Amino acid sequence: MSEKKYLKWYQKVAYGSGDMASNCGYALISSFVMIYLTDAVGLNSLVIGTLMMISKLLDGVSDIFFGGLMDRTKSKMGQARPWMLYGQIGVSASLFLVFCIPDMSQNMQYAYFFVFYTAFNAIFYTANSIAYAALAAKITKNGQERVQLGSIRFIFATFTTLVISYNVMGLVEKFGGGTKGWRTVALIFALIALIVNTFCVLMVREVPDEETSPAAGKKTTDENKVSFGTSLKLLFKNPYYLIILGLYLANYVYSGITQGSAIYFMRYYMGNDSLLGTFSLCQLVPVMIILSVTPMLVKKFGSMWKMNLYARIITLVMGVVFIAGAMTKNLPVMLVSTFLRNMAGGPLTGTLNALVAETSDYTWRTQGVRIDGVMFSCSSIGVKLGGGIGSAVLGWLLALGGYDGTAAVQSAGAVNMIFFMYAIIPLLFGIVMAVLIYFLKVEQANREWDKAHLRGEEA
Numbered sequence: 001m002s003e004k005k006y007l008k009w010y011q012k013v014a015y016g017s018g019d020m021a022s023n024c025g026y027a028l029i030s031s032f033v034m035i036y037l038t039d040a041v042g043l044n045s046l047v048i049g050t051l052m053m054i055s056k057l058l059d060g061v062s063d064i065f066f067g068g069l070m071d072r073t074k075s076k077m078g079q080a081r082p083w084m085l086y087g088q089i090g091v092s093a094s095l096f097l098v099f100c101i102p103d104m105s106q107n108m109q110y111a112y113f114f115v116f117y118t119a120f121n122a123i124f125y126t127a128n129s130i131a132y133a134a135l136a137a138k139i140t141k142n143g144q145e146r147v148q149l150g151s152i153r154f155i156f157a158t159f160t161t162l163v164i165s166y167n168v169m170g171l172v173e174k175f176g177g178g179t180k181g182w183r184t185v186a187l188i189f190a191l192i193a194l195i196v197n198t199f200c201v202l203m204v205r206e207v208p209d210e211e212t213s214p215a216a217g218k219k220t221t222d223e224n225k226v227s228f229g230t231s232l233k234l235l236f237k238n239p240y241y242l243i244i245l246g247l248y249l250a251n252y253v254y255s256g257i258t259q260g261s262a263i264y265f266m267r268y269y270m271g272n273d274s275l276l277g278t279f280s281l282c283q284l285v286p287v288m289i290i291l292s293v294t295p296m297l298v299k300k301f302g303s304m305w306k307m308n309l310y311a312r313i314i315t316l317v318m319g320v321v322f323i324a325g326a327m328t329k330n331l332p333v334m335l336v337s338t339f340l341r342n343m344a345g346g347p348l349t350g351t352l353n354a355l356v357a358e359t360s361d362y363t364w365r366t367q368g369v370r371i372d373g374v375m376f377s378c379s380s381i382g383v384k385l386g387g388g389i390g391s392a393v394l395g396w397l398l399a400l401g402g403y404d405g406t407a408a409v410q411s412a413g414a415v416n417m418i419f420f421m422y423a424i425i426p427l428l429f430g431i432v433m434a435v436l437i438y439f440l441k442v443e444q445a446n447r448e449w450d451k452a453h454l455r456g457e458e459a
Helices: 009-041 045-071 081-098 106-139 143-174 178-203 228-237 239-269 275-301 304-327 331-367 377-400 412-439 442-458
Strands: none
Touching: 009 045, 009 081, 009 106, 009 143, 009 178, 009 239, 009 377, 045 081, 045 106, 045 228, 045 377, 081 106, 081 178, 106 143, 106 331, 143 178, 143 275, 143 331, 228 239, 228 331, 239 275, 239 331, 239 377, 239 412, 239 442, 275 304, 275 331, 304 331, 304 412, 304 442, 331 412, 331 442, 377 412
């Protein structure tokens, strides 16, 4: 029998647009906040990196906390949508304020940045992003639709990131340059995010768990009565949660480093700021292309696991080719390898949310409890904690290499460090991710559980 379908085409598009709202803030901060702070405001990258790291320690605690709150939420809008709707107000406000550091003593500027950077990540973005991730499991129970949602949302995400990468530096100059230009650009993207997020929330509806769920007939615990401590125990009883959490962290730590170092790489290693847009095009367009056919690829390979494992091997090969091209500044080789590497990596981007939903379903099957909010905290932890660690490491490594934001010419040590961050680190993290993907066999585990229990019911 074919699975029941829950969503119209426009609801899938509306859900996907939520990642446009999310990336108006995340892409702007992950790619440009460091160069704003070092080159426009004149702050020290080592201090900034340390503040980011401290902020992320607070952030990691808040993810599971907000996930637990969402699981116990009761409203006419459902569990996830209220957090997504109202959280975005704080996201947009704090995004704008991060890029509005006043002209005051340097110590006060560090304090100001820390407060609003932490508010953005640990409070508002956490509430919004956990709700958005969990929404995929709440608006449909159809596995194929979940894969489609993952692909559509990341098409929006990559498109938004591409627009930001291509236009931000030019917009900053257009609006007066320096701190004034950054402030205006941040305001524009904060308002766009607020409008698009509201559209996403209002266009979809949450559906209740069906009585025909694989765990039906089994006495289950009301998810609204599950304590926070019990949720944590159930979370860590699921081995696939730990694997996918590691996958998210690895993916976004290296993304945080490479996205943040990209403008430095183009400016100081390649000698041309405008190449940022060209490389972003070669990174994001192939992802958008492959995401459009990812659901078909999953069907062809028979599982998300097999497709992602084969694709990861290709990304590693292309990573080696990129390093060889970068060492000689062979631009065509660098661009072609970047294109192919990102095309191969795209399916993982499109299936991550669906894999979390499968992981959540594993707890539902084996424990009889729904903890979607806490379970989907791995996506928020990965995006924010991983990205934050990446940004912090970026600051530390820049300082270690001797980078000076006020200098017209950087030292050889600084340029070599920038090369390491942009060219070598993606390959190292790619190996880690390949190992994690190999062990992420949650789809197989769910099928085996269903087979065993359906056989038992028939007997």
